[in-house]
Amino acid sequence: MFNFIKKISSSKSETPQQQAALDSAIDKVLSSYQVDKMSIATMVTGLKRDGDELTLDLRLPVGCDPEIIQQELGSLLHMHGIKAIHMNVRLPAPAKGAESTLPKQMPKTTDAMSHKPTVATKPKTEAEPPITKAAPTQASLSPHPHIRHIIVVASGKGGVGKSTTTVNIALALQKLGNRVGVLDADIYGPSMPAMLGVANVKPELENEQFVPIDAHGLAMLSIGSLLEGDSVPVAWRGPKATGALMQLYNQTNWPQLDYLVIDMPPGTGDIQLTLAQRIPVTGAVIVTTPQHIALLDAQKGIEMFNKTHIPVLGVVENMALHTCSNCQHTEAIFGEGGGERIAEQYRVPLLGQLPLASGIRAQVDKGEPSVLVNDEFAPYYISIAKNIEVNIEKFAKPVDDKRIF
Numbered sequence: 001m002f003n004f005i006k007k008i009s010s011s012k013s014e015t016p017q018q019q020a021a022l023d024s025a026i027d028k029v030l031s032s033y034q035v036d037k038m039s040i041a042t043m044v045t046g047l048k049r050d051g052d053e054l055t056l057d058l059r060l061p062v063g064c065d066p067e068i069i070q071q072e073l074g075s076l077l078h079m080h081g082i083k084a085i086h087m088n089v090r091l092p093a094p095a096k097g098a099e100s101t102l103p104k105q106m107p108k109t110t111d112a113m114s115h116k117p118t119v120a121t122k123p124k125t126e127a128e129p130p131i132t133k134a135a136p137t138q139a140s141l142s143p144h145p146h147i148r149h150i151i152v153v154a155s156g157k158g159g160v161g162k163s164t165t166t167v168n169i170a171l172a173l174q175k176l177g178n179r180v181g182v183l184d185a186d187i188y189g190p191s192m193p194a195m196l197g198v199a200n201v202k203p204e205l206e207n208e209q210f211v212p213i214d215a216h217g218l219a220m221l222s223i224g225s226l227l228e229g230d231s232v233p234v235a236w237r238g239p240k241a242t243g244a245l246m247q248l249y250n251q252t253n254w255p256q257l258d259y260l261v262i263d264m265p266p267g268t269g270d271i272q273l274t275l276a277q278r279i280p281v282t283g284a285v286i287v288t289t290p291q292h293i294a295l296l297d298a299q300k301g302i303e304m305f306n307k308t309h310i311p312v313l314g315v316v317e318n319m320a321l322h323t324c325s326n327c328q329h330t331e332a333i334f335g336e337g338g339g340e341r342i343a344e345q346y347r348v349p350l351l352g353q354l355p356l357a358s359g360i361r362a363q364v365d366k367g368e369p370s371v372l373v374n375d376e377f378a379p380y381y382i383s384i385a386k387n388i389e390v391n392i393e394k395f396a397k398p399v400d401d402k403r404i405f
């Protein structure tokens with residue numbers, strides 16, 4: 001495949017067979033990895049491998065993000081034993097000046113799935129101009145060929161019950177007759193596998209693509225399924241985390257889905273913003289508690305989605321009321337009416353209010369969420385799912401059948 005380019009492989013410890021096998025695996029990864037709907041193989045102008053380090057010379061199209069490419073290729077090639085990639089990138093000349101055709105040495109990267117911190121080397125010369133590119137907009141993103149609607153579930157603040165709500169909403173959408181997938185993008189606390197009772201199941205790889213795990217009929221993929229254990233702390237830097245998450249979205253063989261529900265990391269930082277800019281999202285659901293501080297953070301979430309032109313499908317107020325199981329006294333432990341106020345202020349629907357109930361917690365802890373077992377709380381989630389279905393059609397994106405991964 002790469003006979004036309006300068007290709008050097010060397011490693012004293014490899015047998016000729018090992019060398020050929022690794023070179024062939026690298027060729028395969030490069031052939032199947034796509035940039036702008038074209039194989040990156042067509043953009044490689046030089047390739048050198050020195051043991052487990054790979055140097056790539058690339059001529060990339062305008063508008064792509066070399067850092068993301070470096071992270072994603074890093075992950076794919078790490079499976080074959082490549083520990084670091086060096087990239088020399090040429091980008092097309094911008095309209096004014098020809099500076100950006102200078103080769104750009106990217107920082108060295110290793111596996112984007114690795115939890116070890118990555119040491120990034122400095123660019124070759126400080127005088128080189130930075131690679132600049134406009135942030136992609138929702139309108140410029142191609143719809144996924146297999147997925148009709150992508151919903152992101154977000155919260156400004158951690159611990160408000162975003163993941164519990166995501167998993168129950170996904171099951172509720174399924175109960176309403178939809179084909180549903182779940183992508184757990186919460187790198188700080190990936191909890192989908194445990195909540196769906198598939199904590200020890202690892203996704204398989206088929207043709208360099210992840211195969212989602214079947215979790216009670218949901219096609220589920222979680223960053224947690226790829227880590228080495230529950231206790232592994234996830235402390236990735238922004239680009240590394242974003243690269244890994246984009247890989248989960250892009251390099252997964254998603255079946256035909258009516259909905260892909262993405263459990264976002266809490267907060268409104270760079271990772272959330274980048275994801276919101278790179279994934280063709282139909283709409284966002286904001287989960288909050290009625291607490292003042294959570295509401296302030298939820299507002300930031302709504303504003304972030306407004307800025308990135310992602311429609312907010314509505315707000316879910318979680319832990320709204322608590323009924324004492326002894327005396328049946330009902331109390332608004334986290335305050336009252338906050339969800340309603342925020343929905344009014346931003347003119348977005350209040351999709352539903354959920355009670356604070358130990359039963360909801362107990363079910364997700366067991367890996368059998370309320371909707372799955374159809375307990376007394378299931379109707380709340382079904383009602384939220386119905387409200388989402390009603391709202392979402394207004395924001396539907398066309399399905400792109402031509403996109404090939």
Ligand SMILES: Nc1ncnc2c1ncn2[C@@H]1O[C@H](COP(=O)(O)OP(=O)(O)OP(=O)(O)O)[C@@H](O)[C@H]1O
Pocket residue numbers: 155157158159160161162163164165186189191266318319354355356357358360361362364365
């Ligand atoms: N309505 C509810 N009633 C009772 N407990 C709940 C409710 N919703 C969520 N919980 C519990 O609250 C805790 C936090 O919930 P969850 O993990 O879903 O929050 P999160 O916002 O996703 O957190 P993180 O920020 O860590 O991702 C869990 O123990 C969960 O079982």
